[in-house]
Amino acid sequence: MKQLFTVLVALLIGLCCQVPATAQSTATLRGTVADSLSGLPVAGVSVGLQGQPGGTATDALGQFRLSGLAPGTYSLRVGALGYRAQTVPVALAAGETRSFQLTTAATTLNLSEVTVSQPRDPNQSLAAISHIDQVLRPLNSAQDLLRLVPGLFIAQHAGGGKAEQIFLRGFDCDHGTDFAVSIDGLPVNMVSHAHGQGYADFHFVIPETVEQLKVYKGPYTARFGDFATAGAGEFTTKTRLDHSQVKLEVGQFDTRRALVMLDLLGQNHHLLSKRPESAYVAAEYYFTNSYFDAKQHFKRFNGIAKYTGQLSERTSLTLMGSHFTSNWDASGQIPERGVENGYISRYGSIDPSEGGRTGRTNASIVLTTALPHDAVLRQQAYYSKYDFSLFSNFTFFQRDSINGDEIEQTDDRHLFGYTATYDRDDQLGAHQLHSTLGVGTRNDFSNLGLYRAVQRRILGTTTQGRLFEQNINAYLDETLTLTDRLTVNAAVRADFFTFDFRGQLANEENGGALEPLRGRVSHARISPKLNLYYQLTPAVQLFARSGFGFHSNDARGVIRDANANVLPRAIGSEVGSTFKPVPSLVVNAALWSLHLQDELVYVGDEGVTESTGPTQRYGVDLALRYQLSRRVFLDGDFNYNHGRQIDAPENANYIPLAPTFTSIGGLTYKAPKGLSGSLRYRHIDSRPANDDGSIQARGYFLFDAVLSYTTPRFQIGATAENLLNVQWNQAQFATQTRLLSPVRESPEGVDELHFTPGTPFYAKLNASIFF
Template identity: 65%
Template sequence: MYSFCLRAGSGALAWLATFGSLLLLAFSTAAQTGKPATATLRGTITDSVSGRPLPGMSVQLVGSSNGTSADALGVFRISRLPAGTYTLRASALGYRARTTTVTLAAGETKTIDFAVAAVALQLAEVTVAQPRDLNQSVSAIAGIDRQLRPVNSAQDLLRLVPGLFIAQHAGGGKAEQIFLRGFDSDHGTDFAVSLDGVPVNMVSHAHGQGYADFHFVIPETIEQLRVYKGPYTARFGDFATSGAGEFTTKTSLEQSQAKVEVGRFDTRRALLMVDLTGKNGHLFGHKRPESAYVASEYMFTNSYFESPQHFKRFNGLAKYTGQLSDRATLALTGSHFTSAWDASGQIPERAVHGGLITRFGSLDNTEGGSTDRTNANAQLTVDLPHNAVLTQQVYYARYHFNLYSNFTFFLADSVQGDQIRQNEARNLLGYRGTYERDIALGRRTLRTTSGLGTRLDDVTLALSRAYRRTVRDTLVSGRVQEQSVFAWFDATLPVADRFTVNAALRADYFHFRFREDRYDSLSGRAGKPRVSPKLNLYYQLTPAVQLFARSGFGFHSNDARSVVMGAGKALPRAIGYEVGSNFKPLPSLVVNVAVWALHLQDELVYVGDEAVVESAGRTRRFGVDLGLRHQLSSSLFADVDLNLNHGRAVGAPKGQNYIPLAPSFTSIGGLTVKRPGGLSASLRYRHLDSRPANEDNTVRARGYFIMDAVASYTQRRYQVGFSIENLLNADWNEAQFDTESRLQGEKESVSELHYTPGTPFFVKLNGSLFF
């Protein structure tokens, strides 16, 4: 089933895992002699009611920059502490902070466990000092949003990224179009997405470079989101130009849950999440902490189009996390996703204005497709005895994709039409190892992270002409084998009490190979390295004001088919920089502001019906991001994100240098009520301004303003609620493109705006039982 390249790649994974262990562990022998005996603090943080571990909770030495965060099992460790008395503070959004004082003797290891109580969110307790992960651009903002913003779907998870907009244009089954910081990232070309460290973006995909289908995620299983804007973080490589989003699934469940949702347009969804750990907190009766759960969902809808969409999706997930020893934690995750749908496609404005179809009609209702993805992920984390952590991860995904589209109708074929089929089967394997170590430098602590890894994609894909989902002939078919090897080093040093420097270097090497089934002229191979330095500065002006300046090089890869044919640059470089501040002008008001710029060496445009990626040349963008989170009373919160973006092509004549579909102004905001008795509600808006749909701005994509509402009532054993999308029932266009097409009977083609209509007024009810 696998070729030599895949077998060789699998061997490379095993070799790299072994070599990585030896290389990363080799660092552990350095700087161990001649040091005075130091002490260690360790412990576990749990919820005081449920007893479940609280991963990611901050643990800080009060009055010091030294601190850490709890791992997947709620375990923390702070080492290399001189003998003395310390005040330790454990805190997280939504939990009452706990503080304790401890005296350590030289060479002593002391264990302190925290059981913390959940409390109503208070923004006065939020700190704007960056966490251990300095380059997480909007850490405080993202943490607040995760608690306040309602999440009802996988699409809503992506919307948690401040300033990120999405657009769906294939009936809900295809990956969304992503907009962020002046980028139309198509389906992920310039925004990297990962889940538990497993990449979501697909290289050399049958439909588009960087294709990031997030529908295999069950929203109720997500525990954490880390948001990074710009190419400033070393552990992100391909696609992380405008930014990156790291999603993490829950380690354990507070309780099991059964949920049912019903809504307009024959919409229904069922969810079941079951805790397997048991009342004693152990799956197999072990004394050490462990947790396990399973989750599954099924969804069906006919959607709001005149042609029923018959959209159905199934997701299943199983996760186990266990502490193998006092120093080692193992996490195992497996999941499976499958989906199928019919679609109405994008429609031209003239067909609606001329009365040929309505806004929700279709010119080819045989569009649609199917897809599935199976994932396996294993991660081993080991606390080493010299204040270091070694993490090794291996993952595998099996993926299928089959899509029928018709963008141009009868432009190329006036009889049978222009429907195409894009399909692929993919094996994705990867390894990543990271070695984190804190090194004492006098009174300062140098925090270092080293990493290396590889990723191998083995893809069989094809582009064919079709008629009503029957393949007529194949245009391109072949096999892509693309492998990347990468390494990075990241160092953070507080050079003064308030001033911190973060510097990093990342190196990537990509090997591309494409073998066309029939035409040797389309086949070939190529290799390309890329080195990306980063430099970031942070200054804590006051406890309520932090200033930052960030800079870095990044890149996104091109489709292997284009690379081997010399049709585009393999790894176009991005250069980004920004200055800004996280601050609290009032105890209950958190503000994030950044002024940024990004230069891209080559803007890639995917031409789906020709299976090629075209080069649009160099571009530059700059803009301003502003985010505010305000607690108006004990139970009323307001939030708003404003994003102003300006982008142009470099070298093109003025007036013909617009970047198609690049957003110029976006805004998201709303009001949220969270009452102690279990009632919560949110009224939200999102606004995307009108923008050029082509290079000379003669066709414009239409902006929109949409309002949504969500409410729920939660008690210990049940929850009921509803959600309303497009509360005002506005007519709006979701996905929009300037496309040349010809309708049946037309003598000449027309280039104009084609769009997918957005959701009309849509209400959905939900009810849950907890057990």
Template identity: 70%
Template sequence: MEQPYSLSVSSAQAGQATPKYGSYSLARRFLATIVLTLLSLAASAQHPAAGTASIRGTVVDSVSGQRLPGVGIRLEGQAAGTASDALGAFRLDKLPAGTYTVRATALGYRSPAATVTLVAGATQTVSLHLAPVALSLREVTVSQPRDPNQSLATITQIDRVLRPLNSAQDLLPLVPGLFIAQHAGGGKAEQIFIRGFDVDHGTDFNVSVDGLPVNMVSHAHGQGYADFHFTIPETVEALNVYKGPYTARFGDFATAGAGEFSTKTSLTHSQAKLELGQFDTRRALLMLDLLPDGKHLLSQHTESAYLAAEYSFTNSYFDAKQDFKRFNGLAKYTGLLSERTSLMVLGSHFTSNWDASGQVPERAIRDGHISRFGSIDPSEGGRTNRTNATATLTTTLPHDAVLRQQAYFVNYNFNLYSNFTFFLENPVEGDEIRQNEHRNIYGYTGTYERDTQLGSRKLHSVLGVGTRLDDVDVALSRTVNRAVRDTIVSGHVYEQNLNAYLDETLPLTDHLTLNAALRVDYFRFNFQEQNDPAQSGKAGKGRVSPKLNLYYDLTPDVQFFARSGFGFHSNDARAVVQNPTANVLPRAIGYEVGSTFKPVPSLVVNTALWALHLQDELVYVGDGGFTESAGRTRRYGVDLSVRYQLSRTLFLDADLNYNHGRLVEAHPDSNRIPLAPTFTSIGGITYKQPSGFSASLRYRHLNDRPANEFNSVRARGYFLLDAVVSYTHRRFQMGASVENLLNVEWNQAQFDTQSRLPGEAPEGVSELHFTPGTPFFLKGNVSVFF
């Protein structure tokens, strides 16, 4: 019997960019053009012509009973198509009377077809039930009729099925070309690398889960801090990827791109899972379907609910035991309250605490002061927790418009103890610091989405509005063995973002689609320094970000695209109010050209040639309580993603990413962007049966790169192999995974840091400091389905 796979049918991509321009003239002209165009189009909008007919329908998962959004809908023999909306509904208008074959296409589902006979002036209703089946790349089409910006949709859908997930740290690397590095014992947010960026913990990559923002503004450790560990890997159903600043839905931090994760709406079965591994590693997972019939009818409308919880513990591979503990809990309800209204309610809680060995200097290992897995200050570590609550109400309005409203609340607490310079500042007690904060986030997003018939074309419009308020108590202190000695910065941050955007997609011909959008953001900053009122203040700043994208579908298997857009990333509130000359919302401008195509039925290729300019590359240094500015930067590169199905059960995949970046205003001898990768690649071979044995051998490669502007210190690259095997039965699953199969010595996080060890000169030594990467690491797991 085949094991059913629940797979979301939406995913995404985009490109990247940034500028040095401060003028609003271009944005104003762009806005005026869009407004005038919309008024003209609205005035010319026509009702369905007399003598034509329409098809209405819904798309439903035949196993779970859930409606499926974003499914491609086509009429055989017709070039144009549409997609199901947020409630799984679709409509095809202005069709001549006659007989048609309606087909839905969704990766991981059998493509059903329905024959419909239309009578002039009438509307025919059809329901398409999609049955989950084994993955087949032959069924893939590369065009995305509802959101053409999702040109990576097919790639990420394939990866979500094929790539194994062993922990929350495996989720972000599902983004093609994205690498992570951990450097604080597994409890701190990872360092992210993508498109020639070391984006620290999220300065230039926007992350969200079920509409909840992950990036933290004005965070104690760094601007854009994105701790993704509150997500349980087994609950993730879909990933939408947008590279670059080309999509109006994303504002702050979405310069290099954005990743939207969605958790499952329902479970196909309940599950209990146990994992055991080296280094005292253990993990327990429980997922309970609260409506075990798989489909519950409330007034003939589907609803689902489930609980998920995990507990993890490890002492890790360092000499000093890490005593790492993490708990995650999630409850989610999704239901159709009526034919026109759905409700999603989600609550979750995450808590973690750990000890860390931190980054170590190469000389300490070379001189025998410590081993490769030793530490200089074993009192490093931290604790953090996050509680989320959100509700989303989606309603179909008259004229087939869709109104989606989401409100959310986040409570977040963070304490981190670090020592990067050891005894440079305080040769007796050491340089340990504590970064801590207590944060509440209040937010709302609303979108109004509608298709308007313009002659034979259909204009897809999305109007969005939103606000987010961060209310934060934040502090930076000097500590000794985690005991506070004195406070460097302490105060209250009040930061609010108000935003709105208009996004228009219009098929100009049967093959050419135009997407134009405009986003407006306004930020209010308020920082009240507890000990020094002179460092307190208020500020406000707005930003207008136009986007313009073109897509040409040569065939259902070949799409070309050209994208461009403005974006930005925000500065830390403390830096904004303390420095009147600070760059508050430095611009980004990006553009790219590329294609997603299938040269043969079982081969999917995505490629893009891109460029991105930043007006000012800012990094808030939480370790010192100040912002560093690298000035203007320029990047360009080439992305290539390949997914190939060799047989019914054997798959190959590879991502290759070349990036070139420079500091624009620096001398050629000192214009390197520290830690920016120039070449990365990830891929592997996977054997996968729908039910039974599966195995995957995967590689990761990150090249050597400059660790400072002068290229005098180099961060070391690596090539690693990982392996995963599993056997799946209707009632249970058994598996094992190995990280670093060849037991390579490699470095994760790496920095050129000036530090001082006991007995060294007062000025210390500047050299490469690093966190050692995972050695050979074996884990086994067993799951029971019920």
């Protein structure tokens, strides 16, 4: 297998280095596509010839090129979801190169115009599905953004301020251990985080500013490295606003939200400026006491400023800055026995002193330059300042019957990074070759701490110290069109990690005395990928994908244990199809498997690394999007997952909390103005919460509804979550805990299901003014 990857990648590198040999008798079409309102280039627009297989898509600067065309008369087809499709007649002579400057205008969604091929980014087989969801599904929070990923479920268990627990493809990804998240090229996942490896707090994103989501399931894409085993989600904020907006929301449980989005340059600025440019600012304030018995006092502020402009015909610049801060109280997870015996209510708390605060400030600069020979160079430098303090109590009085088991986790971090990609299109005789060379580095500097506490007062130190973690990476990705129907994508990625921690660790065998924990370790990982795509018909694309990936261990775990598996490898494969059985129905189906070398988790609550050894998962994903009429849409995601620990005994080989069946769907009425509405459901079935299945995490089935009325000047709306007021468990864990009331339990405690109750019926109203 490795030899096949090596030979194929070497072959494509050799082909890339050859001089393109296009016959003199063929012609070339090239041009740019820009937004008709802003004048800014539009990336990802599908470009092809009517009635002909193949095609291409615009790059980051809105540029496209079609080469090797026989002389003749054609109709150039240009289209993208959410933009009006158009055709342009073209007559080409032998050896001629024709250039076009095209504009495209936004329009209402029409699934009959959706294409199932992805010529520039074939690994994003869910592109059509994701684009449709972005238009149709209502967004009210950063959590809703994560739910746009087909098959992804989330659970919140700390008053709304903590990163969500993520479930995807049979993985309990914890807070991001096996799902990579980014926004505008900024990594969201935190390495060697105070609470958990890969911690992905997405609350610093304002949902109304997000323009696009790209979903990649499995470890098949070279652009992603650490954490991208179950998949990856790339979010992009808007380059411009369609209008300025003020929005107010009020809801049950003292919920209030205010949003302001301001277009700084005006809609017609591009008509007066020599170069297209846009700039906007947005700010959000949110407060809620939530539905728990103890008020949560959750406060959050978000702000973002973004500028996008054309410095020249060949260069664009994007500047972005954002700031986020929040603080909250939390009721925490509670034991079933505490509710059953009446000690607390379903929405009560054992230790109401839980909660925390967190903040993040980001800055990013992106420079995109068109180079000779149809190449594009994109460079990004970014910085994040991150702060985190979390008080939790998961075992109550298991360790300390006097003060309780509360802990504080702290993270004071500076994150610096740089990425660069060189994209180039070549014509190799009759074959098109798209090459991407990427390099990058990420550098984390943090002061980490884990402390024993009571009522948010520090009692002692479990571990603390200074972290330095660096990742240097490079990848080569080649997409070669072998025929009009068959495309091969081969890639290889190299990652080099340095883990450095200088601090102290409490030795429990020595009365908790602090001892040095210091070290520096380096490891590397090579990850090859091989993917095949076959365009059976214009409405049916088949794919077969395979690849190696990994997730990293926490630096403290690496240095503490010399035999630790630092970068456990993931090996994945899948076969499937994206197809349209009828013009208004888009279907994506995949049969997949994934082997993980080590189900490795750093438990920040205890400062230790837990390993359950290798695991094997397989499953089936099915996503359907159907347009019943011009304004009525039906969607559904159905995901079956089966996973087991390989080395564990047969009667104790379950993967705790791994979902087995999930489904999300709904019916939407979408109109450009006037009344719109959506009725949605989400379901996850019961699954084992521990190795032997003796404790079960309980499944649920919920309905939500959204209604809005829109005019060019204003919008009013209402949202209702959990319409049927179902009692359901959100986050769930099998945990051994000890209670002192109403009956003092034995020192060993009780091992049972603990949970955070899900939202009861919850209604919100909102009103927006556009200007």
